[in-house]
Amino acid sequence: MSDNKKRLAVFCSGTGSNFKALFHAIIERELPAEIVLCLSNRAECGAMDFAKEYGIEAIHLSESQFDSHDEFASAMLEALRNRQIDMILLAGYLRKIPDAVIAAYPEKIVNIHPSLLPEFGGHGMYGIRVHEAVIASGETRSGATVHFVNEEYDKGRIIKQNHVPVLPEDTPESLAERVLRCEHRLYPDALEQLLDEQMP
Numbered sequence: 279m280s281d282n283k284k285r286l287a288v289f290c291s292g293t294g295s296n297f298k299a300l301f302h303a304i305i306e307r308e309l310p311a312e313i314v315l316c317l318s319n320r321a322e323c324g325a326m327d328f329a330k331e332y333g334i335e336a337i338h339l340s341e342s343q344f345d346s347h348d349e350f351a352s353a354m355l356e357a358l359r360n361r362q363i364d365m366i367l368l369a370g371y372l373r374k375i376p377d378a379v380i381a382a383y384p385e386k387i388v389n390i391h392p393s394l395l396p397e398f399g400g401h402g403m404y405g406i407r408v409h410e411a412v413i414a415s416g417e418t419r420s421g422a423t424v425h426f427v428n429e430e431y432d433k434g435r436i437i438k439q440n441h442v443p444v445l446p447e448d449t450p451e452s453l454a455e456r457v458l459r460c461e462h463r464l465y466p467d468a469l470e471q472l473l474d475e476q477m478p
């Protein structure tokens with residue numbers, strides 16, 4: 279590994295298809311970055327399986343393992359600092375990042391959200407619920423957003439967006455599939471842009 283590669287942690291809660299897209303894009307595009315940690319609030323999920331298969335350190339860290347929120351936040355910070363993490367990519371991580379971690383990594387934590395923020399974001403808006411709300415609203419366009427994470431759900435500065443059509447015959451599931459395919463292109467593009475901006 280060359281010294282100037284950014285050390286990335288990817289946080290996941292589920293299948294981890296965005297994690298996989300990022301991992302493969304880093305290799306194929308020869309991006310100056312390496313995913314050195316997968317952190318999940320679930321001991322077992324697709325993302326954790328993928329990390330283990332590809333020799334990426336996988337750690338299960340959940341608030342329920344700790345007596346207090348502060349202890350949980352400290353453990354997360356320690357895990358990141360011990361591994362000299364430069365940037366954290368949330369890829370289907372469905373828990374709020376503790377404020378202490380956000381404060382320690384200003385504009386170094388990035389999330390992908392399956393809508394065109396600021397629309398259809400905020401507390402409780404994740405996964406299929408987002409697509410149900412988009413269809414119920416009658417919108418003819420949806421998409422995905424990569425943004426920085428701050429203390430407010432889905433409110434951090436937008437880095438990059440891509441849109442997809444909402445078709446009259448769409449169900450939340452068919453729209454979710456179209457948006458997810460869009461995410462798999464968008465997240466690597468956004469990472470590449472960020473790395474370009476941050477490299478000397």
Ligand code: GAR
Nearest residue numbers: 292293294295296370391392404405
């Ligand atoms: C993705 O659609 C991602 O945008 C969404 O969870 C899915 C995870 O899929 N995240 C949110 O809704 C965050 N608010 P994946 O595990 O296959 O990458």
